[in-house]
Amino acid sequence: MRALRGHLTDPAAFATQVDEVQRPQGYRLLGAFTEKRSERADAVAVLGFRFATNLAWGRFCYVDDLSTVPEARGEGHATALLERVHEIAADEGVSMVHLDSGVQPERAAAHGLYFSQRYRIASYHFVREP
Template sequence: MQHIHCYCPQSWDKALFDRVAVLMQQLRPQYPTETLSALLAQQVDDGYKMVLAQNAQHQIVGIAGYVLGHKLAWGHYLYIDDLVVDEHHRGQRVGQALLDFCQSLATQHHCDSLHLDSGSQRHRAHKFYLGQGMHISSFHFTQAVNQP
């Protein structure tokens, strides 16, 4: 098993956004990498944070994008918006390292809970999350608005 180092970058530049966008495209293939890079920069400006997982060769092999917040239903929470592991590094405990790091962040920020949504078609991801002690607490419903 390779050593994985997880961290939250203290500062961002275009080169780092571009590197992250290449990997994020594996989760969000509907966006070109240039668009993803710009969208990630916008989200960071709006309070979105990212945990990066690097291997010993300093390659970014996983990302967890999250926000902190408070809701009546959840109390103070950490919500993982995006969790992606490079397809060539799956099964190497990168996802576990990212989730463990996010759980540690939730504890540090005195959160009551940690949440994420996973697409209904992502059966391998569901098996992973359940194996990490998470449970399915609800169904997430959505409706498009202001679209033709």
């Protein structure tokens, strides 16, 4: 997750945020792991998602976070995680999966992945900061 959310430098604070704040709100995590001969496998990609309902879309699945460590990009981990979240959404009777992605040039590969998974640009996302 640190590859995407660089401000998350404290593993204990990250675990607390996920377990005590986001998970009670329905946030779930999926991970892709390397095969190691040691007793612990390393996560190479992670996807955080949740289900919600609003007036515009009804019930939907929202991907909050999708990240792959740089050295494992292009190996299909993010694709596998997206395919898995699509299966989970279908099992929940939900047909729409939404996500937002930054528009910086370094996000081009991620955008290519989303287009290859049949996502489309559906709206502008506006934000106002104080």
